[in-house]
Structure formats: C-alpha cells, structure tokens
Amino acid sequence: MVAAVSHVKTPSLSSNHDKPAQPPASQPGLFSRMKSRIHNGRGHHNAGHGPIAGRKLSSHDFRIVRTLGTGTFARVCLVKPVNPCEEEKKEVYALKILRKTDVIKLKQVDHVRHERKILADVSGHPFITNLLCSFSDHDSLYMLLDYVPGGELFSYLRKMRRFDESTSKFYAAEIVLVLEYLHEQQGRVAYRDLKPENLLLDRNGHIKLVDFGFAKRLTNGEGNPIETYTLCGTPEYLAPEVIQNKGHTTAVDWWALGILLYEFLTGYPPFWHQNPLEIYKQIVEKPITFPAEPHISDNAKDLIRSFCTVDRSNRLGNISGGGQKVKEHPFFRGIRWDDLLCQRVRGPIVPPVRSASDTTCFEHYPEEAGKREPYTDDLAQKYDPCFADF
C-alpha cells in the first residue's frame, strides 16, 4: 500500500510542479476538491460521491505517513497529499482503509455501507469525526477523515487509571450531546459501539466520536421507527436486549453510556470476566454494584443505575424527555450545555500536541503485514454494486 501510493503520480496534480503556489483554477488542488465535497455533502445523502472537479480522488492522491489504528478488516492511517500545492503542504488526514475481501469474509458489507452513509449524514457535529470524502479502488474502500491529533481517550484513561468526577462529567456531557444529536436530531441513528477506544481527543481536549462501523438509522422507508436485531458492539458494553436478541433501539447507547461512566470513575467496567459468556450472564442477571473505593457520589451512582436499567421503559434517555431529561439529571448540575456545544469550555485534559500533524498521542502499530486474500473477479462482480456509494 505504502509503496504503491508513494510511487504513483497523478496527472491532475502534476501541474503543481510547475506552479506550486497557484493551483490552476481549471484543475483545483486536492484540498479544494475535498472542501467542495464537504460542502456538497452537508445535508445531502450523496456526500462525497460522483466526480468533483472532473475526477474522483483516489488512494494515489495520498502518501501514508503511519498507521494510527488497526482493526480486523480496517486500518486507519495518517496520510499527506502527494505533490501538494502550497495550501496543502501542511495538510494531514486520517484515511480509513477497508479491504473488500475482509469486509465480505466477515459479513460486514451492510455495516460498512451504513458507516459510509451515516457518517456523511452526521459529519459536521463538533464531537463527531468529520468525513471529507470516500472512494474505492479494486481491492479497498477508503474514507478520508479529519485527523484528530489528541489520541484515544482510552489511552488517557488507562494511563491515569481513572478520571475524577469533574473530568468524567465533562466527557459524559459531551457524549450526551452527541447521542441526543444522533438519536433525536438525526432521525434515530443508533451508534452501538460506545467505549473509550472510540473517543478521540481533539487539540483542545474535546471528544470526537469515531468508528461508525455499527451505526444504523432505525427508521423504515416511511420514516417509522424500527428495531434492529444484529448483535454488535463490544462485550462489556452490550445492552441486555442485544444479548438476548429482543430487538434493540437507540436505547442501547444510553446503557453503554452508563457502563462508560462507570469505567471513567472506577477504571474498569462494571461487568467483566475473562470468559465473554460470563460477562453476558452478568449483564443480563446482575445488578450494578459499586466498589467501596474510589468513592463515587450518589448522583453518579444514580445516573449510572438509571442508564443501566434492564427494563427499557425505565431507562433514562429512552424514557419520556429523551436527552433533555438526561441533561437535567443532578450529576450534570453546573454544566452549561450551550457553552459545551460551542466548545467555549476548556477540556480537562489538553493533549500535548505540538502541531496539527503530531502523532505522538497515538500508539504504534505494525505497518501492513502484506499477506492478503485477493479480491477476485467473481467477488467483484457480486459485491462491487454494494460498494457503489464509495
């Protein structure tokens, strides 16, 4: 991947060699092509598709600097434009690369399509990772995202062992705003994979929710609410109705927020075991208990229990009042919600980021292992229509 990208020159950008300071208006640089995509994407379902400025972006337009994270079938890399024009010279992006073969093998085709579509719909919220555009080539799907330099909240949490109540309150409050936005303003989008690993910190210490691989819009063609049945998420954070296959809704995110807040305050989740089946048994059967140490305030305990309520007709966030009722909980007393949304409040942890392209806050991952199953013509014929949105 790295080699392939760095050796290819793209015709449309080669003119920049001659006049680096002024990309010709007829052949706008990468940067402006992307910006126009973002713009087109706002509020439209076809964000980032169709050729912009005459040509779709491709992996050849970027050079991989390093890997920021890996998953079972995806890899996120820090990338720079190849042959940048002057205004692009300092630009870096996060490029999520999904291998088609692996997506198909792991039966994640639907999830990947939802991810691309929902991310395009919800990009623009201050606490959600921003999708700039997507594209594909023979083997892979690509999503180009804003680079968020502060690293994972997970790393800070493990490093500091636990967060104090005011730090936890700040992050929980920002997540409340995200969930309220996804569930109530974006037409019932369930996120379904809330955990510290999926929260990044931006330069100022605000959260960015990343990885919409399990996000799903829970309305049918007529806009009526539906429930969904595919088990997905992270074992410790799964809601009981997901484990029991009862059909689930956006209420699963409020459950997960309760687990997350518990983990912020204690350093570990309330239900855990080496054997995943034991975790599921606990989630379904065991009430949440709190350790004697560290001390957790009654308000925090009450909020966690209100979220982690098996009965969905009694789960905060899902009951009447929705997100607004969550905001009114005494745990959040003192939060100025408008200031928070406008990022007028300073984050409790300001990442030690020296520049916009600084990667010291991210862990190191081995670069591409090399061995890959080929994306055959048969597969391409069968599945490429599914990936047409990229």
Added chain:
Amino acid sequence: MSTESSQFSPFGSNVNPFGPREGANGGSANIMHRVIEEEETADAVASPTNPTFRTGPSPSAFRSPFGSSLQGDAPFGTPPTVRSPPNPDHYPADYNFNRRTSVSAESLKPSTDSNDANWTSPYHEKTPEQLARLRKAVEGNFLFSHLEEEQSTQILGALYEKPIPAKGIKVICQGDAGDYFYIVENGSFDVYVNRSGTLRPGPDGMGQNVGTIQAGGSFGELALMYNHPRAATVVSAEPGCTLWALDRNTFRRILMESTFARRRMYESFLEEVPILQSLTPYERSKVADALETRKYSAGDVIIKEGDPGDAFFLLVSGEADAYKSGIEGSVKHYGKGDFFGELALLNDAPRAASVVAANDVKVASLGKKAFQRLLGPVEGLLRRTRYAGVETGVEDMDPLQSAA
C-alpha cells in the same frame, strides 16, 4: 473497525495501570512524558484482542471455556497478562486493561423485510423423552432461560442429531471459527486447551485436558452469539456418541422472526385502541417495546372490579369476559386483538368490572407507570384528541369505565 492493540505500544496493550501514580485529574502535559519513559521498559505482552489471548486467563477467574454448562473444576490457562499490582489500589487484579475488540454477528433482517420471505425454521423430529432431556440441558443457560415458550419449542425443534461414531473425533478445534452449539445426547467428550491459543499438530497438540462433558452437558454457546475462535478442542471420549447441534443463524433467526412478528402484531393492535390513536408511530413503537406478556388459565381473574386501575391489556390469544357485580352473566366478550383496562392510563378510577379468562389467555400488558415514564404526562398525550369525542365511544362500550 475497532482497533486491536499492538505489541509495542506506549500505552494500550502494554499499559501498566499500577505504575507510578499520576494525579487523577490531569491538566496533564506530563502524561506523555510518563508514556515516553515507559516505552523503553515496556514488555511485549499478548493483546487481548488477539484470538490467541482467550486461553490465557487467570486460573481463579476462568472456570470453563464454555461458561456455565461445563463444570470445569480443572484450573488451567496461563497467568493474566496484566502485571500484578504492587499496590492494588482497589483495582481488580485480574481485569485485563487492554484495548477491547468489537464483535458482530451476521447482519439479520426479518424475512418480511428481505428477499427470502419464505424462510421457515428447520424442524427435526424428536421423542418426548429427547425433548425433555434437551429442555433440561438448556434450562440454566441464560441464552435460553428468558425465551418465550413458542421460541423454546422452535429452537429445540431445530436442533439436529449429529452422530459421532468413533472415539477421538474432534468436534470443535481450538482457534477455529465457531458456528455451532452442541448438546450431548449420549457418550462423553474430553475438553483440551492448548495454551498457545490454537490446536497444534502432533501428539500433544491439543494441550491439556481440562474436563469432560457428559450426556446432558453442552458446549460452544458463544457461537450462538457471534463468530469467535473456539476456546478449546472437544474430542469424543468413546465410540457411539450423539450430539444435538444448532447453528447461530438458525438460533438468532428464530428469535428475531418471532420477536419481529410479535412486535408488528402489538403495533397493529395498539393502532386500534382509541385513546392511543393520537400517539405518533414512534410513541406507539415505544409502547409496543415495553409491553409484557402474561398468561392466564380459564377462570383466572385478570382485572378485579373495584381494584385501582394500574395497567392496560391487549388480548393476544384466547378469550375473556367482563362481569359486573349485580349483573348476571358476561357483560362483554373479548377475543384476539381486543383490549381492556386502557382507561387506567387516563384516570385513577377503580375498575368498574372484572375481566376473567374464558380459556387459556395470553395478554400483553403495560403498567400505567411505565406508560407515563415512556410518554410523559398523560394529559398532554391522551387529550390531543378529546377522548369523549372518539367515535367508537369507548366509554359507553367499556364496562370497565365507572358509571360516574
């Protein structure tokens, strides 16, 4: 999708939560300094997100590779990968602090929504004795214990017989993809765990024997939830064994189809309830979500005249009759899709009549409190359309409405 941790990371897989203490609240430029110091001394430890990890739990916390169904008394496995705490500081000693991998089952869509509308669950004939044994085998299992009777019956019907004729046949292999759950009908099976996380070639490739599963036991439940590498190898310990097998897709599909059909039925019933007609589809679906199934036998009193009204009922199957004191015989008959007691959602008046099951009755009910929690103050909702003005005139027809 979600990240897996690496072997040489400054935090994450190598993180030591028990290391020198930082201020719990960071302003914290110094976090990163600490990180960089640690990078040089960090050990390479296994990642929890790596499939090979699952077999390396602490002996104390890990009793069976398959959870409750195997009475594993054999402690096995390698020590936990997290360094032991020099100062525990109320941390659970065996919690694994590494990055967690997301899991996902195959995407499932109800058949009415997808192309294969003709899906029916597989059925394999069993004797009543076999069925009774199967019921007993899964009764304590949390994946089965909450199921509705019909779901249970369908799932037990879908189990198919799998003869294991010879000794030494590997039914599942450690590290392989897991798609099936098994119940032992007869014979016995040995369980082996190789500490490396996968079955290896050679005489000792299966690893250590950690237990035996007898008739009535089961293994491989996690496969009913999602595909995860098998945590152990299971081998027939004698000739002539028999297993019952069930695959994940069938299990999940049966549960989904029945739940989905019931939900749609509830929603259509709810649409017929006049006082709920002003609800939005979203509100109606929330009510459907919260409905609880209850069962009654012939002669059971579902609602008692004079009691405070605290719940409303949809009749899902069977028949019931309303009786009023002082009036001979039934004053109203209820059948499938009928509803009663809905005025309890509206006011606090006592029940104006009794409702008694005429035969085996199944109802879906919702308590007044749950209703109000879900949808907010009743006044706002139910008076969107003036109740008295509803065409069907429930107040006249419903004997549960008090005369006042």
